[in-house]
Amino acid sequence: MSSEHLTHLQNGQLGEVTLIVGDPSRVDLISKDWSERHKVEDSREFVLVIGKYKGHNVSICSTGMGVGSTEICIIELIENGAKQIIRCGGCGSWREDIEPGDLIINRAMARTAGLMGDYVPDNYPAVADPILVGKLYREAQQRGFKVYTGIGLTTETYFLGQYRQPQIEHSTIRADDVKMKYWQDRGIINAEMESAVLFILGSIYQIPVANCLVVHLSRSTYRWEQPEDYNRIHRESAISVLDAVLN
Ligand SMILES: O=P(O)(O)O[C@H]1O[C@H](CO)[C@@H](O)[C@H]1O
Ligand SMILES: O=c1cc[nH]c(=O)[nH]1
DSSP states (O other): OOOSSSTTOOTTOSOSEEEEESSTHHHHHHHTTOEEEEEEEEETTEEEEEEEETTEEEEEEEOOSSHHHHHHHHHHHHHTTOOOEEEOOEEEEOSTTOOTTOEEEEEEEEEOTTTTTTTSOTTSOEEOOHHHHHHHHHHHHHTTOOEEEEEEEEOSOSSGGGTOOOOOTTOOOOOOHHHHHHHHHTTEEEEESSHHHHHHHHHHHTOOEEEOEEEEEETTTOOBOOHHHHHHHHHHHHHHHHHHHHO
């Protein structure tokens, strides 16, 4: 039986590790130098490539942004035999000393109340596989990345969920800075929109999962990663992830 969205993927085709990314264009960016590269799926936000990296079977799939499409993607990857899944994504830094272009490998995620409530209650933890976290962290450090680990926040929404003000002049709705500080006071170092989904599904379906996020912007300075660095850092961090897991 084929899956409902990754309709061309066959059970057993996925590699030793499957990377997931939010942005579909990041699939080609990361996989372009793999050997025996084969695009299995290109539908809606889901672009899926399988191939070989340094002789190992590997795969990469885009999830799109947010809970809904990420849940579909991860479930269908697991249905088709994904062995371990690592999110190579982007995030905002919520700690002053963590800057655009740095890496964050989260060991756990807090989350918007109710997020993944169809699977688990809110008091179920969203945690990464600690062995993967250790491997990813060490490899990134050895390669000279400025890399941090800690607890992040996965939100359901980008604007109010991350306490970001929509620029809509006729509205008086305001983002709540106090709530952002509440999380920062409790050690939250970054925010994004998918990792808790991955961590929870990895735990309940018992496959190792982790993330390795490039900081796209600092919420302290509102400085963004420079466009000329964006592709290079995403590629180099994905190579670091693959080498960490496959060596
Ligand atoms: O760059 P990606 O991996 O998409 O990740 C982050 O960027 C998107 C928001 O701009 C969200 O998906 C968020 O999680
Ligand atoms: O601040 C940010 C940056 C990237 N992605 C997010 O979800 N939030």
